[in-house]
Amino acid sequence: MKSKKLIFSGVILVAAVIIIRMFLAFIYVPPILMYHSIDEHENTTKLSLSPEGFSRQMEFLYKHKYNVISLEEFATYLRDKKMVPRNTAVLTFDDGHLDNYTNAYPILKKYGIM
DSSP: OHHHHHHHHHHHHHHHHHHHHHHHHTOOOOOEEEESEESSOTTTOTTEEOHHHHHHHHHHHHHTTOEEEEHHHHHHHHHTTOOOOTTEEEEEESTTOHHIIIIIHHHHHHTTOO
16 A cells, blocks of 8 residues: 555656646746946956957857847846746846947947847
8 A cells, every 4th residue: 555655656746847847948037148348358357358259249149049138128027927038138237337338339239239
């Protein structure tokens, strides 16, 4: 009798794991790309990325057809309890440095991200 209960418990556990994995397969958590400075100081600080490096990253998003959204748009998805579409990436800049506009904005514009 105990062996039947043990087998039944095992089957229930396996079924639960399969159901959870199937559910999680439908949930997409987008990468959040956070930038500080887009300048030529990437060799002296971890807070900087060169314009060339930034351009390569944006080109990757463009070529792989990512839907790039702001942190605010992502927060709206969460607030409204909506699923984030697959192939979405969140892009954010902190501190509002001038180089975000002078160096990053033209690259974002080039790839149709802004």
